Amino acid sequence: MMIEEKPALARPAPFKFEPHHFAPAAYNLESSIIRDILKFSNQPGVISFAGGLPGPDLFPVEEIREAADRVLTHYGTKALQYGLSMGYSPLREFIAERVAMRGGVQLSADNILVTSGSQQALDVVGRAFLEPGNYVLCCRPTYLGALQAFSFYGARYAPIEMDNDGMMVEKVDPVIRELHPRLMYVVPNFQNPSGITMSEKRRQLLVQKSQQYGIPIIDDNPYGELRYSGTDVPSIKSIGGQAVIQLGTFSKIISPGLRIGWIAASRQTMGVFERVKQCTDLHTNEFAQYVIYEFVQNGALDRHIERLKVAYHERRDAMLRAMSEFFPDTVTWTKPDGGLFLWVRLPEHADATQLFNSAIEEKVAYVPGKPFHPDGSGGNTLRLNFSNASLENIHEGIKRLGRVFSTLA
């Protein structure tokens, strides 16, 4: 008996990825408008106030070189091996002590998870807390990177108005009662994008609301150590204790390329964060953790931050001076006591996104404010970075911007 072979399958068409292959939450992610704008900003001759970059002229390159050399001379096989999901223990102890000392709170290494920059800290927080449709209470405007991290998990936003004392917390009750937010998210010190610092009274009220409604607070604090004027305000973590999850990073005070940030939180939450971190990327770059730990020894971090503060203070003042000189009277701006950013408000009818094209013609760049507004408002606002430009470029760039804004009439 002959057994008839089945005919071979017709050769299928070459594989092509279609939208249905992807998870909608990923496929529908929008590219950051900031990233697109940064491409324009890098054109030759453009003075850019767009990025959130620290000044590379201030990187402690030589000290990092020496630290890396010592790490590989003395701990090479350990720094190059797999590490723990929670992070390199001596670095966690250093972070705990520093956060505790500056924040007036009690912390140990067990309260610290090391992350790949504070963007990953935001992502870990999003993963740990958010389900699709959950609301996040935040400021209007708020940090764009947090919106990007949380939105992947299906977050919606309950944006609260700000004044010069930060989020207007006295307005949150009806919003909380209606939307039951899962998290409260704030950048209390020298906020990105506005540069505004939340007052102590508002911090206390926020903690009170957090306790009253049982909603954790995410206290995102990348700039807290970069104060150039005024006096420190007690940290939300020191007021709220267990309820507060504080995020920090070495990106703005040492180097963003090393990608070392952290989450400081109660032990109750750390088990969840650790398991999330483990399935995400096992652990943070071990070599970079060793290098940072080696660099910060013997007060080197404090000395470096003092250098940063002197330089950024000058740059902030130069920008404020130039704005007074060159911006028309119809334009207003914040006067931040620290951080990297100033916030500009154009006349109501102006569109900072459209105006960006005129700015590029004048060879100067900024970031339009609209993407920082989860409700799509803020079309007449924009963000200026003052940390990543020389004093000369600040003067010249603001002069160019002044010409652009003068056309607004």
Added chain:
Amino acid sequence: MMIEEKPALARPAPFKFEPHHFAPAAYNLESSIIRDILKFSNQPGVISFAGGLPGPDLFPVEEIREAADRVLTHYGTKALQYGLSMGYSPLREFIAERVAMRGGVQLSADNILVTSGSQQALDVVGRAFLEPGNYVLCCRPTYLGALQAFSFYGARYAPIEMDNDGMMVEKVDPVIRELHPRLMYVVPNFQNPSGITMSEKRRQLLVQKSQQYGIPIIDDNPYGELRYSGTDVPSIKSIGGQAVIQLGTFSKIISPGLRIGWIAASRQTMGVFERVKQCTDLHTNEFAQYVIYEFVQNGALDRHIERLKVAYHERRDAMLRAMSEFFPDTVTWTKPDGGLFLWVRLPEHADATQLFNSAIEEKVAYVPGKPFHPDGSGGNTLRLNFSNASLENIHEGIKRLGRVFSTLA
């Protein structure tokens, strides 16, 4: 008229995190049993075959030290600054050329996304493709880290039996028709945990099924360059082209502590991967990318891999010899042509998880096989790592394990 003030709110109880505060997908994550086992394995005097660690005695510490020194001397301000979400372009070009050369495929830097180790590559893939309830077709056993990454996104699994030629692809049709998997996941070379390499015929059949049903293949390839015997099999990517997303890493061939892996895929998918990467952690450690790029120049990577292969070849052979000498006849094992792992099968009734306690009493550690089986089978199997032990320890440790297994009767 007196306006009566509302009474102050009673001071609320201190905040306490409860399960309802967390997203269930995160709260319910299980800690990796491997992580728990590694804690036991690190006790003094224990010979551990448990981890998946490369041998630290073989790390190119001095060359990395020189590379780091050159990077910070010549490119300090760039290596310490923010970078691109896709990764450092020269490194992406190097990876593209190397993957193309070894895999017989056409690739450019545009096809490469640099990730924080290949665990993050798995996470990015999970984010990009998986929705809750989606099935992933995989081997039984399969890599535990992939299960952890995918499970966060709600994946379920369609595990397919393996023989010495890898996944028995001829059995997939009814499974695919019933469960409509969103992805096919394989570790084709020296699989973790089994050490098995998929035959060319099976690879071709897998690609045919992928084309036929329109399901992308994840070709996870951390060990492909570590072959000690036999000859290379054409890569799934070279057979399947666009349909295949290949994951790679420098963890096993340079250093896991530097956490540099990658995704090699068609441009159609790269836009999604890039946006996912951006909201996850902005970009991979820039300094580590520069250091690796500096290290691999002038054939240094090939020379280093040759050294690894000589050493791991000896260790594999030492373990196989010792197993023949000390293991009872009722125990069988694989003879991998490369990679870091051997796979052991105990008699049917044996429980490798329970037996771990006896092993620890004998001061020797392994990983029980059950967690690598998404269907909960494999209780009588276990994984041994041979890359992270000296020849003496391999002999002595296998001797100890032989004593443990002899009690099985």
